[in-house]
Amino acid sequence: MKALMNIKWKHYINYVVVGAFTIYLAYMAFAGDMPRSQTTLYTDIGVTIILAVSLSMVVGFLGELSLGHAGFMCVGAYVGGKLAATFTEMFTDLNEYIIFVIALTVGGLAAMLCGFIIGLPALRLRGDYLAIVTLAFGEIVRIIFLNSGGVFGDQSGMKTPRLDRQILPFISFILVLVTLFVTQNIIRSKHGRAITAIRDSEIAAKATGINVTKYKLMVFAIAALFAGIAGVLSSYTENKIQAATYDYNYSIEMLVIVVLGGMGSINGAIVASVLITYINNVLQTQLQGNMAVLKNLIYAIVLIVIVIYNNAPALKGFRETYNIKNLFSKIFAKKHDPSKVHDDEAKWDRVPTKIDIDEVLSVDIQTGSPYAPDKSEKEKN
Amino acid sequence: MSKVVLKTENLGISFGGLKAVQDLNLEIHEGQLYGLVGPNGAGKTTVFNMITGVYKPTTGKFWLDGENLTGKKQETINHKGIARTFQNIRLFNNMTVIRNVLVGLHNQKEFRCSMLESILRLPRHFKTEKAMRERAKEILRIVGLEEERNNLSCSLPYGKQRKLEIARALATNPKLLCLDEPAAGMNPHETEELMDIVRRISSEYKITILLIEHDMKFVSGLCDEITVLNFGTVLAQGTPDVALNDPEVIKAYIGG
Amino acid sequence: MEQIITTLINGLSAGGTYAMIALGYTMVYGIAKMLNFAHGDVIMVGAYTIFIFFTMLGNPLIGLLIAVVLCMLLGITIERLAYRPLRGASPLAVLITAIGVSYLLQALAQIVFGADIKRPVFFDFGKISVFGLSIAVSTLITLIASAIIMVVLSLFVKYTRTGRAMIAVSEDRGAAELMGISVNKIIVITFAIGSALAAVAGFFMIWKAPSVSPTLGALPGIKAFAAAVIGGIGSLPGAMLGGILMGIVGAFSNSFEFTAPYTDAIVFAVLILILLVRPSGLLGKKRREKV
Numbered sequence A: 001m002k003a004l005m006n007i008k009w010k011h012y013i014n015y016v017v018v019g020a021f022t023i024y025l026a027y028m029a030f031a032g033d034m035p036r037s038q039t040t041l042y043t044d045i046g047v048t049i050i051l052a053v054s055l056s057m058v059v060g061f062l063g064e065l066s067l068g069h070a071g072f073m074c075v076g077a078y079v080g081g082k083l084a085a086t087f088t089e090m091f092t093d094l095n096e097y098i099i100f101v102i103a104l105t106v107g108g109l110a111a112m113l114c115g116f117i118i119g120l121p122a123l124r125l126r127g128d129y130l131a132i133v134t135l136a137f138g139e140i141v142r143i144i145f146l147n148s149g150g151v152f153g154d155q156s157g158m159k160t161p162r163l164d165r166q167i168l169p170f171i172s173f174i175l176v177l178v179t180l181f182v183t184q185n186i187i188r189s190k191h192g193r194a195i196t197a198i199r200d201s202e203i204a205a206k207a208t209g210i211n212v213t214k215y216k217l218m219v220f221a222i223a224a225l226f227a228g229i230a231g232v233l234s235s236y237t238e239n240k241i242q243a244a245t246y247d248y249n250y251s252i253e254m255l256v257i258v259v260l261g262g263m264g265s266i267n268g269a270i271v272a273s274v275l276i277t278y279i280n281n282v283l284q285t286q287l288q289g290n291m292a293v294l295k296n297l298i299y300a301i302v303l304i305v306i307v308i309y310n311n312a313p314a315l316k317g318f319r320e321t322y323n324i325k326n327l328f329s330k331i332f333a334k335k336h337d338p339s340k341v342h343d344d345e346a347k348w349d350r351v352p353t354k355i356d357i358d359e360v361l362s363v364d365i366q367t368g369s370p371y372a373p374d375k376s377e378k379e380k381n
Numbered sequence B: 001m002s003k004v005v006l007k008t009e010n011l012g013i014s015f016g017g018l019k020a021v022q023d024l025n026l027e028i029h030e031g032q033l034y035g036l037v038g039p040n041g042a043g044k045t046t047v048f049n050m051i052t053g054v055y056k057p058t059t060g061k062f063w064l065d066g067e068n069l070t071g072k073k074q075e076t077i078n079h080k081g082i083a084r085t086f087q088n089i090r091l092f093n094n095m096t097v098i099r100n101v102l103v104g105l106h107n108q109k110e111f112r113c114s115m116l117e118s119i120l121r122l123p124r125h126f127k128t129e130k131a132m133r134e135r136a137k138e139i140l141r142i143v144g145l146e147e148e149r150n151n152l153s154c155s156l157p158y159g160k161q162r163k164l165e166i167a168r169a170l171a172t173n174p175k176l177l178c179l180d181e182p183a184a185g186m187n188p189h190e191t192e193e194l195m196d197i198v199r200r201i202s203s204e205y206k207i208t209i210l211l212i213e214h215d216m217k218f219v220s221g222l223c224d225e226i227t228v229l230n231f232g233t234v235l236a237q238g239t240p241d242v243a244l245n246d247p248e249v250i251k252a253y254i255g256g
Numbered sequence C: 001m002e003q004i005i006t007t008l009i010n011g012l013s014a015g016g017t018y019a020m021i022a023l024g025y026t027m028v029y030g031i032a033k034m035l036n037f038a039h040g041d042v043i044m045v046g047a048y049t050i051f052i053f054f055t056m057l058g059n060p061l062i063g064l065l066i067a068v069v070l071c072m073l074l075g076i077t078i079e080r081l082a083y084r085p086l087r088g089a090s091p092l093a094v095l096i097t098a099i100g101v102s103y104l105l106q107a108l109a110q111i112v113f114g115a116d117i118k119r120p121v122f123f124d125f126g127k128i129s130v131f132g133l134s135i136a137v138s139t140l141i142t143l144i145a146s147a148i149i150m151v152v153l154s155l156f157v158k159y160t161r162t163g164r165a166m167i168a169v170s171e172d173r174g175a176a177e178l179m180g181i182s183v184n185k186i187i188v189i190t191f192a193i194g195s196a197l198a199a200v201a202g203f204f205m206i207w208k209a210p211s212v213s214p215t216l217g218a219l220p221g222i223k224a225f226a227a228a229v230i231g232g233i234g235s236l237p238g239a240m241l242g243g244i245l246m247g248i249v250g251a252f253s254n255s256f257e258f259t260a261p262y263t264d265a266i267v268f269a270v271l272i273l274i275l276l277v278r279p280s281g282l283l284g285k286k287r288r289e290k291v
Helices: A002-006 A009-031 A036-062 A069-090 A096-122 A127-146 A168-187 A190-200 A202-207 A212-235 A248-261 A266-286 A289-311 A313-321 A324-332 A357-361 B044-051 B074-080 B097-107 B115-119 B123-143 B158-171 B188-204 B216-222 B240-244 B247-254 C002-032 C039-057 C060-086 C091-113 C137-159 C161-171 C173-178 C183-208 C218-231 C236-255 C260-277
Strands: B004-015 B018-029 B033-037 B059-064 B082-084 B176-180 B208-212 B225-230 B233-238 C127-130 C133-136
Touching: A009 A168, A009 A266, A036 A069, A036 A168, A036 A190, A036 A212, A036 A248, A036 A266, A069 A096, A069 A127, A069 A212, A069 A248, A096 A127, A096 A212, A096 C260, A127 A248, A127 C218, A127 C260, A168 A190, A168 A212, A168 A266, A168 B115, A190 A202, A190 A212, A190 B097, A190 B115, A190 B123, A202 A212, A202 B074, A248 A266, A248 A289, A248 C091, A266 A289, A289 A313, A289 C060, A289 C091, A313 C060, B004 B044, B004 B208, B018 B044, B018 B059, B018 B208, B018 B225, B018 B233, B033 B044, B033 B188, B033 B216, B044 B176, B044 B208, B074 B082, B082 B158, B097 B123, B097 B158, B115 B123, B123 B158, B123 B188, B158 B176, B158 B188, B188 B208, B188 B216, B216 B240, B225 B240, B225 B247, B233 B240, B233 B247, C002 C039, C002 C133, C002 C137, C002 C161, C002 C183, C002 C218, C002 C236, C039 C060, C039 C091, C039 C183, C039 C218, C060 C091, C060 C183, C127 C137, C133 C137, C137 C161, C137 C183, C137 C236, C161 C173, C161 C183, C173 C183, C218 C236, C218 C260, C236 C260
Parallel strands: B033 B208, B033 B225, B082 B176, B176 B208
Antiparallel strands: B004 B018, B004 B059, B225 B233, C127 C133
16 A cells, blocks of 8 residues: 555556546447547557657657658558468458457567667767668668569558457557557666666766667667557558558658657657647648648648747747746746655656757767867867 | 786877877776876877777777776776766766766666566566665765755756766776866865765775876875876876976976 | 660769759758758759749740749748757757758648649750760750859859858858858858759759659658768768769669669668768768767
C-alpha cells in the first residue's frame, strides 16, 4: 500500500490516459458500430503516436537528426504485408490474428536491421549530413520496393490482408502502450541517462566512459523497430499499400510533430500526434475538391507561425510574459523546490533540449586528423 | 618507491607539420599529485588528449599500471582507469547535478543492469538505481555539492561546475584523475576549497592525480612533482621548487 | 563508344542544372548557416513564371528574365519574413520553418495554378551532329550556359568586394561584422543570387522535360542538396563537382534498361557511399570539435 502511495503518479499519467482510451476502444470494438471515419482516425492516431514517440528517441533524446523514419516504416509495411499476404494464402486455416502477430514481429525486425545499418553512418556523421543520409536511405528503400519486379507488388501497390475495422483501433492503441512502455522505461533508466548524455555532449560522454557506438546503434535500431511495427499496422489498414505513402514528406511530417511536441518530451510527441492527425483528418473531410489544398496552406502557415513564435530571439520577452506555462505557475504559485524532489526523478520526461548551432553544424568530429590544438581552447578563459 | 601508475615513453604528436608535443617521458607513481605546467600553447591539454584517447599519438607509447593503452578508444581508456575534466567545462547541461554523476557511475561493475532488465523493470533495475543514487550522493558530498544535487547543472556558478566535473570524473572510479586547469576562473576562496578537495581525493581515496594549472601557487602548494612544458618539449622535471627555479623555465615564462 | 560520349554529354548537361541548384543550397548554407529546404520550390515558382509569360508573349526568354527578378524578390522575401526572425535560434527551428515555407509555396502554387501538369514547349532546335554525335541543341545550350554561369559566379566571389565579403561572412560571421561588413546585406544578396540561379535552373529543366507542376522542384531540390553535400556543403567548387557527378551518374544509370527505374536510388546510394568514405564531402573542409 505504501509502495502505491510512493508512486509518482505524474510520471505515469500518459499510461493512464492512453490506457483509458484503449479500454474505450475495446468497448467500441465490442459494440461494433464505429463508423468508418472513426476507425480510420483512431488507427491513424495510434500509428502516428508510435512513429512520433520512436522518432523522438532519436531526435529528442539522442540528439541526431533523422529524416528517414518513413523509410523504416516502408520496410515494415512491405515485409510484414508481404509475409501476411503469403501466409494468408498458404495456410488458409491459420488464425488471421496469429498471422498479424508474426507479420508484426518480422516486419519490425526487418526495419530494426535497417535501423542498425543506417545507425552506422550516424557514428561518423552529424547534423545535416546525417539528415541527408537518412533521407537518402528512405528514398532508396521506397524506390527499391516500388520497382521490385513483382516481388512486392507493382507500381500501383501491393495487396495486403486486412483485419476487422472495428478491432484495428484497439490493436493500434495496444501497440501504442507497448511503445510507450519500452521507450519510457529505456529513457527512465541508466541507459536513458547515457543516451541523453550523448546528446548533451558527445565528447564528455566518451570521456565518462559511455559506449557511444553501442547506444547510438541501439537507439537507431529500437526506433526503427517501432517504425517498422507502425508500418505493418498501416499496411493492415488498407487493402493495398503504396510506396508513395512513405516518401520523405512523411518523414518530415513526423519530424514536425516531434518538434512541435517539444523535443525530448514523450508526452509532447503524443499530444502533437493526436492534434495534428486530428486536424489533418478534419480539414481533409471538411475541405472538399479544390479546397482540399487549403489544408496544406493552413498547415504550412500554422507551422511557420508556431516555430517563429516559439523560437524567435526577438520574441523572448513576449513569450516569457504571455506563456501558458508561466500563467499556470503564477496561478498555482508552485515553485521548483529541489529539496522536495526525489533524487533524479524530476525532469525525466521533460528534458529541455538545446542543440547548439555548433553541434548541429559541426561537420565531422572524427579524431586523429590534423587540427591546430590549444590555441582556440584558450579563448574561453 | 611505490609502483608506477602512468608511464609515457617518447610520447609525441604532430598536426600537419607542427610538432605539438615531442618526446614526453613521464613516470607518475601511485598516490602522487603530479603537475603539468607551461605557458599557453605549450601542449599541456594535448598531452591530456593523448592519454585519454582523444588524439592518437604519432610517436611513443603510454602505459597505465603496466598496460599499454596507446591508441585505444576514449571509452576503453576510461574503463581502464583514466578520468578527466575539461578546460572549457563540458557538463551535461540539460541534466541535474546528481544525474551528471549518475552518468559517471554508468559503467561500474556493481551497477550493471542490462537494457532488457530496465525495460521489463525487473528488481535489479530498482536495486541498481537506488544504489547508484546513494553512491552519487556520497561522491557529491566529497566536492560539497550534495545540497544542490537536484538543480540543473547549467544553473550552477562557474566554480561549482568545475567541482561537478571532478565529481563526475571521480564517479568513473579512476586510478588516475586528470584535471585540466581546475582552478581557472575561481576566486581565491574557491581555489582554497578546491585545493582541499584535491588533497582529500588524493589522501583519502588514494587516487593518483595529474593536473594542469596556470596558478603557480596552486601548483607549488599541491604537487609533489611537476613537469614544465614549452612548445611541446620538456623544459624541466622535478619537485616544484627545483623545476620552477630552473633557468630555462624562468626564461620561458619571463621571456628574453 | 559514341553512346558513352552522348550519355556523358547528357549527364554533364543535367549535372549543370543540378550544379546551379546546388550552388543555391551551398551558398545559403555557407553564409546563413541554414538548410534552405524551400529552395527547390523557388525553382517551381520560376518555372511557372516562365510558363505564364511564355504562353502570354510566346517568348520564353522574356519569361526567364522576369522569373529571375521575381525569384530574387521571392528569395529575399522568404529570408526577411521567415528566416531572419529566427537568426540565432536553434538550427532545427530554422529547418522546420524552411520546411513550412516549402509546404506554403507548394500549396499556394496549387491554389493559384491548379494541380494539373502544364506542358509548355519552347523552341525546338532539334538535334545537331557534333563530331558525328547526335546531340539535342537544348542539351548543348544548357551545358554551355551553366558552364558560363559557374565561371562568372566563381569570379564574382573571388574578385568583387561583395564576393569577398560573402567569404568573410561564411568563415566567421562575428569577425566579419566587426570588420564593418553588413551581414544582413550579404545574406540578402546570397538569397537573391541563389534564387536567381534557381530560376535559371527551372528554365533549363522545363526546356528539357516540358512539365510544370506544384511539386516540380521538390525532388530536384533534394537531389541538388545531396549534390551539394557530396561536394562538401559550403564549398562552391564542391557544389559544381557534386552536381555534375550526380548528373553523370544519373545519365549513365538511365541509359541502361535494368538500372533506369532505380536511378534515384543509385544516386542516393552514391551519396551515402561518398559520405561514408569522406564524411565532409569531396571538397568540404573538415571541422573538428575542440576538446
